Amino acid sequence: MLVFSWSLFALLLVSSSLAEVIKYTLEENATKGLSVGELLERANRDRHPDFDEPQLAQGDIAIRADGNKNADPCTSRGCLWSKWSDGKVYIPYYIANHFSSRERSIIVRGLESFSGVSCIRFRPYQNGDYEWLSIESREGCYSWVGRQGGSQVVSLSRSGCLYHNTVQHELLHALGFNHEQTRSDRDNHIRVLWENISQDMKYNFDKINTLNQGTSYDYNSVMQYHKYAFSMNNQPTMLPYPNSNVAFGQATKMSQNDIDRLNRLYKCCKY
Structure with missing residues (x-):
C-alpha cells in the first residue's frame, strides 16, 4: 500500500x-516574436484589478488614485535606492510562493541580469529589511517608478508577464525609469500619430520631464513601446523621425543605452 x-x-x-x-x-x-510593449499591452488589456491594486498610467506604471498620470516622481522627490559604502546598491526582494519553480527561475534570471552590468544587486529579503520589492502575480504587469518605501509591489502575472524582457522592463521602472516614448526630447525622434490612438489612451503619450542621464534617444531600449501601442484602428501610433524606416520597439533585453543610463543614474563606478 x-x-x-x-x-x-x-x-x-x-x-x-x-x-x-x-x-x-x-x-x-x-x-x-512579440515585443516587450506588445507583451505588456496584451497582458494588461483585460485587466480587472482588485480593490487594493493601483491605477496604471502609460500601460504598466502604478500611480496613486489622486496622482498625476504624467508626473515623474523621480523629478519631484528622491526615488533612488540607497547606495552602500562599497558602492553597490542592494535591493531586497521577496518572490511570492504562488510562482512555480520554472516561473521563479525566469524572475531570478531577470533580477540577476543587473549584477553583471551595473552596481545594482538584488538580494533575497531578510528580517529587518524596511523596504523591498514584493514580486507577486497580481492583475497584469506593473511597477511603481522608483523607490516607494516599505513593501513595494512589482506585479508579474503568471498569465502573460513572465518573460525576460518584461521582468527587466518592470525592474527598470522600480529603479526609477519611465518609458522611452515619453522622454522630454521625444519629438526629435518619434512622431506621435494622435489620430490613431484610442481617446482614453492619449495621455500615455504625453511627454514628462524624464531623467535621460545625458544619453541619446534609444529605439532599441527595452523601455520603448512598439509602433502600434494603444492603437484604435490597427494603424501605427508612432513613427521614427526623421527616418521613418528605423526599426524600434523590438527589444528582447536591456540595450547598452539602458545599461549606460542606469549606471549614470546610480553613479556606478565599478560593477
Whole structure:
C-alpha cells in the first residue's frame, strides 16, 4: 500500500510537471516574436484589478488614485535606492510562493541580469529589511517608478508577464525609469500619430520631464513601446523621425543605452 501511494504521488508530480511544460510551450508559441510593449499591452488589456491594486498610467506604471498620470516622481522627490559604502546598491526582494519553480527561475534570471552590468544587486529579503520589492502575480504587469518605501509591489502575472524582457522592463521602472516614448526630447525622434490612438489612451503619450542621464534617444531600449501601442484602428501610433524606416520597439533585453543610463543614474563606478 505504501509503495502504491508513493507511485501515485510520483505520477502526480510527473503529470504536473508535464502540464506546466505544455502550458509554457503553448504560451511561448503564441507570443513568439512579440515585443516587450506588445507583451505588456496584451497582458494588461483585460485587466480587472482588485480593490487594493493601483491605477496604471502609460500601460504598466502604478500611480496613486489622486496622482498625476504624467508626473515623474523621480523629478519631484528622491526615488533612488540607497547606495552602500562599497558602492553597490542592494535591493531586497521577496518572490511570492504562488510562482512555480520554472516561473521563479525566469524572475531570478531577470533580477540577476543587473549584477553583471551595473552596481545594482538584488538580494533575497531578510528580517529587518524596511523596504523591498514584493514580486507577486497580481492583475497584469506593473511597477511603481522608483523607490516607494516599505513593501513595494512589482506585479508579474503568471498569465502573460513572465518573460525576460518584461521582468527587466518592470525592474527598470522600480529603479526609477519611465518609458522611452515619453522622454522630454521625444519629438526629435518619434512622431506621435494622435489620430490613431484610442481617446482614453492619449495621455500615455504625453511627454514628462524624464531623467535621460545625458544619453541619446534609444529605439532599441527595452523601455520603448512598439509602433502600434494603444492603437484604435490597427494603424501605427508612432513613427521614427526623421527616418521613418528605423526599426524600434523590438527589444528582447536591456540595450547598452539602458545599461549606460542606469549606471549614470546610480553613479556606478565599478560593477
